[in-house]
Amino acid sequence: MFANSWGDSFGDKGFFKIKDSSVFSNMTFFDIYWDEDNLSIDENERYKLAANKRLLEWAEEYKSLKDLPFQCPNCKEEYKMSEFGGNYEEAICPNEQCNNRTFQPNYQDLGKTLYLRDCQKQ
Numbered sequence: 001m002f003a004n005s006w007g008d009s010f011g012d013k014g015f016f017k018i019k020d021s022s023v024f025s026n027m028t029f030f031d032i033y034w035d036e037d038n039l040s041i042d043e044n045e046r047y048k049l050a051a052n053k054r055l056l057e058w059a060e061e062y063k064s065l066k067d068l069p070f071q072c073p074n075c076k077e078e079y080k081m082s083e084f085g086g087n088y089e090e091a092i093c094p095n096e097q098c099n100n101r102t103f104q105p106n107y108q109d110l111g112k113t114l115y116l117r118d119c120q121k122q
């Protein structure tokens with residue numbers, strides 16, 4: 001299965017399959033990377049929607065993540081991740097007294113939380 005660069009309206013919701021692998025004999029493949037800053041407005045919106053959808057699926061698949069403690073970078077209060085509102089781009093602290101409740105989540109902190117949880121299991 002391959003992703004296309006033309007969007008969801010092409011192929012099977014943005015993907016396509018090749019039935020006969022013999023077409024690959026004369027093809028060259030390249031790994032393609034892009035920087036979010038270089039995406040068009042439409043591409044950036046599709047990327048954000050897809051990323052948010054995947055994170056929601058991940059959270060549903062790994063329900064225990066919702067119970068992990070996470071600290072608001074502004075008020076420094078710790079809450080379960082499930083208590084925060086917003087999305088992966090812009091989280092909202094559950095503390096009504098927090099001076100700046102909206103913040104951009106730092107995934108290094110999430111990684112640290114996961115690491116510390118695993119260390120406590122040992």
